[in-house]
Amino acid sequence: PAAVSWYDEFQRLYDTIPCIEVQALKEHSDQVLHLSFSHSGCLFASCSKDCTVKIWSNELDISLQHSSNMRPYNWSYTQFSQFNSDDSLLLVSGVFVGPHNSSSGEIAVISMENFTLLSRVRNKPYDVFGCWLNETNLISGNLHRIGRVTSCSVLWLNNAFQGIESENVNVVKRLFKIQNLNASTIRTVMVADCSRYDSPDLLLDYEEQLAASSTSTCPVFDLGSDSEEGEAKPKQTAEPAGQELPDDGDVAAEDGLQQLFDDIMEGRVRAAMTESELETRVAELFIRNRTKPPEPNLLPTDSSSKIKYLIFTTGCLTYSPHQIGIKRILPHQMTTAGPVLGEERRSDEFFDSLDHVIDIHGHIIGMGLSPDHRYLYVNSRAWPRDCVISDPMQPPPIAEEIDLHVFDLKTMKEVKRALRAHRAYTPNEECFFIFLDVSRDFVASGAEDRHGYIWDRHYNICLAKLQHDNVVNSVAFSPVEQELLLTASDDATIKVWRSPRTVRVRHARKPRPRKLLFSWLMNQKS
Numbered sequence: 001p002a003a004v005s006w007y008d009e010f011q012r013l014y015d016t017i018p019c020i021e022v023q024a025l026k027e028h029s030d031q032v033l034h035l036s037f038s039h040s041g042c043l044f045a046s047c048s049k050d051c052t053v054k055i056w057s058n059e060l061d062i063s064l065q066h067s068s069n070m071r072p073y074n075w076s077y078t079q080f081s082q083f084n085s086d087d088s089l090l091l092v093s094g095v096f097v098g099p100h101n102s103s104s105g106e107i108a109v110i111s112m113e114n115f116t117l118l119s120r121v122r123n124k125p126y127d128v129f130g131c132w133l134n135e136t137n138l139i140s141g142n143l144h145r146i147g148r149v150t151s152c153s154v155l156w157l158n159n160a161f162q163g164i165e166s167e168n169v170n171v172v173k174r175l176f177k178i179q180n181l182n183a184s185t186i187r188t189v190m191v192a193d194c195s196r197y198d199s200p201d202l203l204l205d206y207e208e209q210l211a212a213s214s215t216s217t218c219p220v221f222d223l224g225s226d227s228e229e230g231e232a233k234p235k236q237t238a239e240p241a242g243q244e245l246p247d248d249g250d251v252a253a254e255d256g257l258q259q260l261f262d263d264i265m266e267g268r269v270r271a272a273m274t275e276s277e278l279e280t281r282v283a284e285l286f287i288r289n290r291t292k293p294p295e296p297n298l299l300p301t302d303s304s305s306k307i308k309y310l311i312f313t314t315g316c317l318t319y320s321p322h323q324i325g326i327k328r329i330l331p332h333q334m335t336t337a338g339p340v341l342g343e344e345r346r347s348d349e350f351f352d353s354l355d356h357v358i359d360i361h362g363h364i365i366g367m368g369l370s371p372d373h374r375y376l377y378v379n380s381r382a383w384p385r386d387c388v389i390s391d392p393m394q395p396p397p398i399a400e401e402i403d404l405h406v407f408d409l410k411t412m413k414e415v416k417r418a419l420r421a422h423r424a425y426t427p428n429e430e431c432f433f434i435f436l437d438v439s440r441d442f443v444a445s446g447a448e449d450r451h452g453y454i455w456d457r458h459y460n461i462c463l464a465k466l467q468h469d470n471v472v473n474s475v476a477f478s479p480v481e482q483e484l485l486l487t488a489s490d491d492a493t494i495k496v497w498r499s500p501r502t503v504r505v506r507h508a509r510k511p512r513p514r515k516l517l518f519s520w521l522m523n524q525k526s
Contacts, residue, residue, distance in 0.1 A: 012441075013456060013463060014500070015499060015500050015501040016441075016483050016500075017442070017454060017463050017464050017499055018464075018477075018483050018484055018485035018497040018499050018502075019454065019466065019497060019499070019500075020498055020499070020500060021466075021495055021497055022498050023061065023062055023495070023496035024494070025062060025064075026493055026494075027054060027064050028046065028054065028492050028494070029048075030048055030049035030050035030492055031048060031470075031490040031491075031492060032047070032473065032474070032488035032492060032493065032494055033078070033079050033080075034046070034047040034079060034435055034473065034488065035047075036080075037478055037479050037486075039085065039479055040087055040479075040480070041478045041480035041481060043058060043065070043083075043087070043112070044056050044058055044476065044486065045081040045083070045092075047080060047093075047094075048492075049077045050492075051069060051070050051071045051078060051094075052068060052069050052078065053068050053070065053081055053090075053092045053110070054066070054068075055067075055112075058478065062496055068092075068115065070094055073094075073106070073108070073120065074096055075094040075095065075097065076095045077094060078092055078094045079095060079127075079129070080093040081093070082132055083112075084132045084134075084136070085135050088113065088135075089110070089112060089118070089136075089160055090109070091107060091109055091130060091132060091138055092107070092109075092110060093105060093106075093123060093129045093130050094107075094126070095126045096126070103124055103125035103126060103127075103143070104122070104123075104125075104126060105123040105126025105127075105128075106120055106121065107120070107121045107123045107138065108120050108121075109121075109138070109160045118160060118161060118162075119158075119160060119161065121138070121156075121162075122142065123140045123142075124142050124143045125143055125185055125187060127188060127433065128140065128141035128186065128312075129187075131189050131190050131191055132191070133157060133191055133308070133329070133334055134334060136161065137157050137158065137160065138157075138158050139156065139157060139175065139189055140156050141153060141155055141189065143185055148183075149182050149183040149276045149280060149393070150180065150280065151179075151180045151183075151185060152179055152180065152351070153177075153178045153180055153185055153186035154174060154176070154178075155175045155176045155177075155178075156172055156175060157172065157174075157333075157335075158171065158172050158336070159171040159172065170336040170338070172336060173335075173336040173338060173341075174340065175333060176310070176327060176352040177350070177352055178327075178354070179291070179351045181284065182318055182319070183318060184315030184321070184392075185314070185319070186325065187312060187314070187321055188433070189311070190311050190369065191310060191311070191329070192308060192311055192376070193308050193373045194306075194309065194373075195306065196372045196373045274391070280392075290349075290350040290351055291350070291352070291353050292352050294354065294355045307328055307331070308328075309327070309328060309329070310326070310329050311367070311376065312325050312327075313325070313364045317389045317392065317395075318392045318393075318395040319392060319393065319395065320363045320428055320431070321363065322360050322361065322363060322380075323357050323358060323359050323360065323364075324358040324367070324407075325354045325356070325357055326354065326355055326356035326357070326358075326412075327352070327355055328355050358412075360380045361383055362380040362381050362382040362383050362399070363380060363398045363428060363431055364379070365379045365381060365424065365431060365432070365433055366378070366435055366445065368435070368436040370438045371438065371440060374408065375406055375408060375409065375438070376409055377406055377436055378404070378405040378407065379436055380402070381398035381400070381431070382403055383395075383396040383397075383398060383399075384396055396428075397428070398427070398428055400424060400425055401420060402422045402424055402445070402447065403418035404419035404420070404436070404443065404455070406419075419455050421453050421462040421465075422434075422446075422447035422449065423448060424447060424448040424449075433473075434447065434474075435473065435474035437475050438477075439477040439479075439482035440457075440482055441457055441458070441482060442455065442477065443456075443457055444477065444487075445475060446471070446472035446474055446475055446487065446489075448471045450468050450471065450472065450489075451465045451466060451467055452465070452466035453465060453466070454466070466485075466495070468487065468489035468490075469489070469491040469493075471489060471490040472487050472489050473488050473489060473490065474487070475487050475488075483498060483499035483501065484497070484498055
């Protein structure tokens with residue numbers, strides 16, 4: 001939209017893409033899993049299977065500033081990091097040492113002033129990762145098993161400084177308690193700030209593309225809206241928590257549960273109902289009158305500038321994450337002050353419902369926000385069309401091709417066709433997170449095909465492939481200079497990429513060596 005001429009656009013797309021490798025950092029001794037920049041762009045952090053988090057100084061030549069080994073705290077490896085808004089604290093998420101099927105992790109907070117460890121918070125499952133809500137409070141997760149395929153996810157708000165010596169000041173408060181069905185859990189939490197929507201960095205306008213490809217958009221359910229316009233459900237969709245289930249007349253949930261048991265005892269329920277199906281049906285009936293209704297009018301307005309969205313992956317059909325859940329965080333919920341278990345609840349508000357659900361119809365393997373928090377980018381591997389899930393422990397096979405979806409969080413709609421080029425090969429049970437990042441003009445993502453990828457946000461085109469020797473797990477743009485990109489790989493290397501324009505400028509600053517002939521003549525005269 002801001003383009004002046006095609007020549008200028010060609011020059012931008014040719015000259016400002018960070019596609020030239022200028023440095024390779026090899027201080028990690030194992031797979032590098034994640035990269036994150038500070039908001040000032042002066043520092044960045046890296047997490048690795050070698051169980052260290054390293055902090056780097058982003059100067060003309062990048063150098064290692066500090067390394068923290070988390071093995072003394074019984075960690076198996078570090079997996080994610082995030083700087084708080086003023087870059088004074090670093091959140092580091094890790095996985096505990098334990099059996100193969102263990103899902104426990106921990107979040108540590110490190111001071112950037114002297115690199116001391118300030119606090120540690122349990123985090124389960126570990127791929128909740130955790131995130132900052134504001135400068136001093138972070139969000140973690142916990143999981144309570146109810147049955148074989150039924151559980152409850154609890155999201156906690158934690159104070160980063162947990163050494164407060166006062167019995168009158170809380171350091172933790174429960175935010176939300178959400179029911180999970182069919183072996184699904186809440187994972188990969190992040191926070192979007194609605195106050196940034198009024199001045200977006202880039203306004204994507206893809207109405208024509210959206211109209212041309214409307215059949216490929218993902219179903220979106222606004223659970224707090226009375227309108228049914230444009231909210232057609234897919235062929236097979238379990239009801240998200242808090243959404244009304246169909247019933248015969250106005251039968252109460254308790255009566256429905258009793259009716260189900262009576263039907264089972266008298267043989268009126270189909271014989272093919274499995275144990276998992278029965279457990280899910282009972283859970284659905286139980287929570288019908290035990291869930292707080294969704295917040296009305298989810299879409300941001302002028303009066304909602306202080307509201308934030310909690311965004312996470314979830315599901316309703318199987319354990320693999322295939323939906324994006326969105327829950328509004330109100331201003332009074334953004335502090336640990338008040339009761340530890342949150343506001344008082346009536347008996348019919350035992351669980352919190354989701355305000356919005358986006359169904360991806362595939363395994364979600366990555367999410368990232370645009371710098372203005374207006375757009376959500378989602379990496380996913382699609383399920384076969386019209387597939388039917390009969391067992392929540394056996395999700396459908398997933399595609400090798402990765403789809404990169406884009407959603408407008410102001411309208412809650414998919415705004416353009418999925419970006420494609422990158423690939424992944426691991427099956428469902430071994431599928432892992434591939435982090436992506438978004439700058440003002442570009443989108444970058446890792447992939448399992450030993451390359452990082454860069455797309456242009458305006459034109460939907462892939463601009464560059466960045467080569468590694470193994471899987472590329474994470475990418476990160478400098479927040480103050482989008483012509484600088486980092487990539488992290490299973491080859492234990494972090495590569496630094498700059499644009500052709502930046503490389504030329506850097507070389508021009510260096511003093512040119514005196515030519516040999518000129519030096520020889522000067523020596524002859526002397």
